[in-house]
Amino acid sequence: MSAHHEQSFISKYVFSIDHKYIAKQYTVTGMIFAFIGGLFAVAFRTQLAWPGTNIPFIGVLDGMKYNMLVTNHAMIMFFWAGMPILLAGLGNFVIPLMLGADDMAFPKLNMLSYWIFFVSAVLLILSFMAPGGGAAGGWTMYPPLNAQQGVDPDANFLVNLWTGGSLLILAVAVEFASMLLGGINFLVTSLNMRAKGMKLMDVPAVVWMINLATVDFMFSVGPLISGAVMLLFDRIFNTGFYDPARGGDPILFQHLFWFFGHPEVYVVLLPAIGIVAEIVPTFSRKPLFASRWIIIMATASAFIAFIVWAHHQFVAGIDPRMAEFFSITTIIISVPFAFIFFAVIATMFKGQIEVKTPMLWALGFLVFFLVGGVTGIFNGSAGLDMYIHDTYFVIAHFHYTLIPAVFFAGLAALHFWFPKATGRMMNETLGKLHFWITSIGFNMFAFPLFFSGLYGEHRRIFNYSSYQPMMADWIINIRHVATIGAMILAAAQVLLFINIILSATSGEKAGKNPWKCNTLEWVADSPPPHGNFATPPSCYRGPYEYSNPKRSGSDFWPQNEQ
Amino acid sequence: MSDVTIERVPKGRLGVWLLIAGEIVIFGGFIASYILARLEYPEFGSKEAAGDLNIVVGTVNTLILLISNWTMVKAHEAALEKNVAKAKSFMIYTLVLGLLFLGIKLGYEWPTDFSHGHTISSSKAIADQAPGSEVMKVSLFWSYYFLMTGFHGLHIVVGSLVIFFVMLGISGGQNLHRVELAGAYWHLVELVWVILFPMLYLIQ
Ligand code: HEM
Ligand SMILES: [Cu+2]
Numbered sequence: 001m002s003a004h005h006e007q008s009f010i011s012k013y014v015f016s017i018d019h020k021y022i023a024k025q026y027t028v029t030g031m032i033f034a035f036i037g038g039l040f041a042v043a044f045r046t047q048l049a050w051p052g053t054n055i056p057f058i059g060v061l062d063g064m065k066y067n068m069l070v071t072n073h074a075m076i077m078f079f080w081a082g083m084p085i086l087l088a089g090l091g092n093f094v095i096p097l098m099l100g101a102d103d104m105a106f107p108k109l110n111m112l113s114y115w116i117f118f119v120s121a122v123l124l125i126l127s128f129m130a131p132g133g134g135a136a137g138g139w140t141m142y143p144p145l146n147a148q149q150g151v152d153p154d155a156n157f158l159v160n161l162w163t164g165g166s167l168l169i170l171a172v173a174v175e176f177a178s179m180l181l182g183g184i185n186f187l188v189t190s191l192n193m194r195a196k197g198m199k200l201m202d203v204p205a206v207v208w209m210i211n212l213a214t215v216d217f218m219f220s221v222g223p224l225i226s227g228a229v230m231l232l233f234d235r236i237f238n239t240g241f242y243d244p245a246r247g248g249d250p251i252l253f254q255h256l257f258w259f260f261g262h263p264e265v266y267v268v269l270l271p272a273i274g275i276v277a278e279i280v281p282t283f284s285r286k287p288l289f290a291s292r293w294i295i296i297m298a299t300a301s302a303f304i305a306f307i308v309w310a311h312h313q314f315v316a317g318i319d320p321r322m323a324e325f326f327s328i329t330t331i332i333i334s335v336p337f338a339f340i341f342f343a344v345i346a347t348m349f350k351g352q353i354e355v356k357t358p359m360l361w362a363l364g365f366l367v368f369f370l371v372g373g374v375t376g377i378f379n380g381s382a383g384l385d386m387y388i389h390d391t392y393f394v395i396a397h398f399h400y401t402l403i404p405a406v407f408f409a410g411l412a413a414l415h416f417w418f419p420k421a422t423g424r425m426m427n428e429t430l431g432k433l434h435f436w437i438t439s440i441g442f443n444m445f446a447f448p449l450f451f452s453g454l455y456g457e458h459r460r461i462f463n464y465s466s467y468q469p470m471m472a473d474w475i476i477n478i479r480h481v482a483t484i485g486a487m488i489l490a491a492a493q494v495l496l497f498i499n500i501i502l503s504a505t506s507g508e509k510a511g512k513n514p515w516k517c518n519t520l521e522w523v524a525d526s527p528p529p530h531g532n533f534a535t536p537p538s539c540y541r542g543p544y545e546y547s548n549p550k551r552s553g554s555d556f557w558p559q560n561e562q
Numbered sequence: 563m564s565d566v567t568i569e570r571v572p573k574g575r576l577g578v579w580l581l582i583a584g585e586i587v588i589f590g591g592f593i594a595s596y597i598l599a600r601l602e603y604p605e606f607g608s609k610e611a612a613g614d615l616n617i618v619v620g621t622v623n624t625l626i627l628l629i630s631n632w633t634m635v636k637a638h639e640a641a642l643e644k645n646v647a648k649a650k651s652f653m654i655y656t657l658v659l660g661l662l663f664l665g666i667k668l669g670y671e672w673p674t675d676f677s678h679g680h681t682i683s684s685s686k687a688i689a690d691q692a693p694g695s696e697v698m699k700v701s702l703f704w705s706y707y708f709l710m711t712g713f714h715g716l717h718i719v720v721g722s723l724v725i726f727f728v729m730l731g732i733s734g735g736q737n738l739h740r741v742e743l744a745g746a747y748w749h750l751v752e753l754v755w756v757i758l759f760p761m762l763y764l765i766q
Contacts, residue, residue: 015712031670105573153686184580218580222587222596230595230709236682239705241595244682247603247702252595 004471007104015115017107018530019092020421022114027089027414029121030081037076038490042483044462045445046067047482051463060219066462067136068164072128074139078264079122079175082406086271087217088179091186091200091210091357093421094503097528098204100195100537100560105188118180120171127167135168138460140257142424143242143250147234157236169232176221176228179273183214195520195560198539199291202559204519209274212302213267220263227256254316258309266305270298272369273340273408278343278543279412282517283359283553285352287544290343297336304333312349314385323382330380335542337373341366347357358429358515361412364439365404372400375450390460393453407438411496419514423526424507430499437492444485448478450525502540504537516556517541525558578743582750585717587752592713596706596761603699607766610702614649614678616671620763624755630659632753634745641741646732648740653729656748660722667715682708707762714754715727721751749752 016022047061054060061069063351092110096103104110128134130150139147150163160166190211194203230241231253240246242253262548281288288294310326344366355363375397379385389395420425454476459466464470464479513522520539524532537560545557599708600606607613637652684701692698728744731737 082664106577109577162760180584184584187580188573188576191576192571218584219587222584222589225588225590226595229713233682233705238686239709240684240689240702241571243689245689246686247599247694247699249599252598255633256591256595290729428738472730 007171011298015111017103017111019096019104019110019433019533020528020532022110023089023092024421025114026084026092026117029118029142030084030089033076033121034081035493037073038530039080040069040073040076040495042486042490044073045483045512047462048464049479050372051465061462062463064133064136069134069139069282070460071137071139072124074166075172076124077402077406078139078268079172082125082268082402083175083179084117085404086184086268086413087210087213087318089204090271090275090410091182091214094204094521095186095189095207095210096193097420097524097532098519099193099198100520100539101188101189101193102531102533102534102536104185105193106185110185112180113178113182113185116181117175120175120178121438122347123167123171123174127164127171128316130162130164130167132164134164135167140388141228141231141253143167143231143234144244144258147231151235153238162234166232167491168234169235173225173228173232174431175499176225180218180221183218186211186214187218193462194539195540198559200440201295202542204274205277205288205291205294206271206274209270209277209298211232212298213270216270216302217267218265220260223256223442224260226252229304237475251313251316251318254313255309258312259306261312263302263311265398265401266302268405270302270406272365273298273344275409275413275416276365277344278517278519279358279362279416280347280547282416282515283354283356283456283546284348284360285354285546286347286349287349287546287548288343289346291542293338294343297339301333301336304329304336307381308333311382311385314382315389320382327380331377334373334377334380339375341370356415357428357435358412359425360432360435361408361415364435365412366409368400368408368439368442369404372397372402372448373403374399389407390458391453392449392457392459395459396446396449399442399449402444402493403442404407407442411435411438416515417521418503419510420521420524420528421524422504423469423510424503425505425510425514426503426507427499430502434492434495434499437495438489440491441485441488441490445482446485447490448482448485452478452482495521513558516554518545518556518558520559523558565670572652572739572743574739574743575746578746580583582746585750586754587759589713592710593757596710599702599706600765603697603702605699606703608696608699608700612762612766614675614680615707615763617753617763619666619671620759621655623663624759626659626663626666627752627755628676630656630663631749633659634748638741641732641738644735644738646738647733649732649738650729653725654740654743657722657725657729660725660748664715664718664722664763672708672711674760675707680707695707710758711763714751714758717751717754723747724748 011017012021016025043055043058043101044061044066047066052060058065065470092104132150137149144242146165150165151160159381190203190207230239233239234241234243241251242248277294308326308329310322311330314323353359372553375393379388379394380398392403415426455475457470457475510526512524513525515522520537523537539559540562541557542561543559545551547555548557551557605611633652633655637649637656640648640652682705684698684705688695689698724747725744728737728740731740
């Protein structure tokens with residue numbers, strides 16, 4: 001099927017249609033943005049801990065600059081780091097390989113998706129260059145603020161389009177369109193291009209999870225695309241969709257935003273769970289416990305994800321009966337996740353656990369995400385949330401969900417599939433060092449925030465000096481610790497960078513199947529050539545047949561071996 | 563052991579269905595927002611709002627779009643019979659009808675609305691003097707109207723381009739399955755209009 005043996009430079013390295021190369025494009029772009037987003041965070045945390053510090057390249061932060069950094073930190077981390085790495089990058093790499101396919105269903109569409117994503121990144125960068133600087137209205141883009149900030153109602157629409165706020169909305173909408181097209185590719189490939197004999201339940205959990213995440217994304221993003229268009233029109237065409245004085249409704253935007261926003265957190269979480277569900281059995285040499293039920297539970301949660309959104313709006317003046325409903329659904333959705341967690345942990349029971357770096361990151365995910373999941377239930381009870389909403393408690397909560405998902409699970413995946421992608425192993429020592437320093441930095445930064453949040457520290461204030469109760473010694477200390485933690489977290493990533501460069505150039509040769517794994521990607525060469533498999537593999541069994549007594553002489557049983 | 567084979571539903575069809583599903587949710591966002599506003603404001607049905615739309619012209623346009631869907635079905639049938647010439651001519655009819663729809667919308671309806679003083683924008687000055695007044699609610703109607711018909715018009719343009727390029731691509735008798743895909747997308751454009759038309763024009 002692969003008619004492209006001789007590829008020109010452009011078609012191989014720029015407009016590549018090879019899913020593995022596109023995966024690398026997404027991942028590298030995502031990692032660059034993650035680094036930028038991280039530096040933003042270090043900058044604004046420095047301001048919080050030591051107000052008025054002169055920060056290199058940025059200067060002293062005033063309220064506007066601070067808001068700009070916070071807003072774009074979140075935007076970048078979700079849409080230009082989390083999604084491109086965990087969904088687009090990982091999905092592009094593993095889906096065709098694990099299904100035994102030669103490429104995605106629509107390789108050209110795949111290339112187009114990446115380049116649309118690239119355009120969105122350019123728009124994002126342009127938004128900083130607009131007069132007045134980047135968007136500064138918070139990552140949730142709530143009107144009326146975001147319908148007005150930087151807008152001159154008397155100017156023509158081009159002037160208002162050329163503002164940080166408008167360009168960011170446009171960038172986000174374009175990014176969504178790109179992920180939507182990418183998602184179509186994922187679903188069609190997974191439904192149609194599985195290896196001969198591969199039933200749906202033989203599909204590895206990570207591919208399932210990526211597809212569920214895609215479904216969550218595709219069916220929740222629509223209203224936000226339309227909501228974003230309306231917000232953009234409020235800015236550039238002077239409409240009043242969200243302006244109460246003109247009959248509009250700002251709460252409408254909150255509904256459109258969170259109808260997407262909550263499923264979006266599962267877009268990041270589900271692939272992370274999938275990654276861990278691949279790695280834990282491999283390094284425990286045991287079948288994934290209750291794997292069928294894990295898939296069923298994840299599917300259920302992917303659907304329930306559509307009916308919990310208003311737990312972000314408990315204090316927005318929604319009807320208390322509605323708050324009750326959303327409290328209950330929020331608690332219900334914790335059940336399938338609790339199940340999945342116990343199943344993954346049960347997998348390790350009596351296994352021969354070998355803690356290589358991918359496993360270490362996976363374990364890190366399990367431990368730290370637990371904190372995020374449990375505190376989510378606090379937020380989900382409407383009564384309690386009235387008190388902790390918009391405090392650092394919420395900040396701590398979602399950093400204990402997102403950092404484990406994007407960083408820990410994402411890095412687990414990187415260490416796990418790096419040998420396949422490059423043909424070389426990553427350095428274990430550097431990897432472990434990187435893990436421990438990252439973990440220390442992360443917990444130092446995020447854990448103390450639960451306490452300052454419970455104490456009432458509000459999340460959207462750039463300088464607490466004028467709030468006496470917020471200037472108690474212990475709370476100032478918390479700010480210092482959190483900021484130093486964030487700096488350690490950011491600095492630790494230098495180790496990752498070194499490890500990637502060193503390993504890619506001079507790492508130990510990996511061979512086809514360094515982890516003795518069952519899934520089909522390990523049948524291909526490392527790195528797989530264009531077209532992936534010399535002969536298309538067939539599939540004879542599920543992906544988790546480790547230590548099966550029927551198999552003599554080896555503790556694993558690849559899916560393609562009879 | 564198992565006879566699961568690949569490619570049960572042709573991948574092109576599956577892809578277009580998913581695209582359509584994604585688009586429906588996007589329109590769903592607009593439509594749901596409009597319905598919420600409509601339920602709250604009876605003013606949307608008033609003489610200055612929905613009442614100022616020309617139902618006759620709207621109905622004609624709806625019929626045009628319906629016929630264009632029928633011609634597209636015919637083109638698909640011709641493609642199944644591998645009759646390239648017939649498929650092409652029905653696709654040309656579809657394109658002509660699509661452009662006619664767009665011509666009436668942009669060349670007649672919108673200019674008429676403009677001449678009655680309706681635009682997508684609403685006046686901040688009036689809003690400041692009389693927040694939440696009837697004038698403002700009426701102007702919100704027109705914002706929705708131009709937003710949704712404009713977005714739908716954009717889809718007519720995209721759908722027409724798709725049909726046009728598919729038509730060019732089938733000349734040698736190859737790629738005939740694409741006619742079905744272009745047709746499916748065109749049905750989406752039709753479907754959305756069939757929802758928008760009563761919502762904007764008829765409910766007064
Ligand atoms: C058992 C699971 C979870 C529950 C019950 C839960 C519940 C909640 C609730 C109720 C809030 C709103 C708090 C407030 O604003 O007052 C919230 C905020 C948030 N959660 Fe979770 N959550 C859970 C898991 C997750 C996961 C897995 C992620 C991401 C991977 C996540 C990301 C976020 C984010 C980003 C916010 C803050 C949004 C903002 O206001 O800026 N949560 N969570
Ligand atoms: Cu949520």
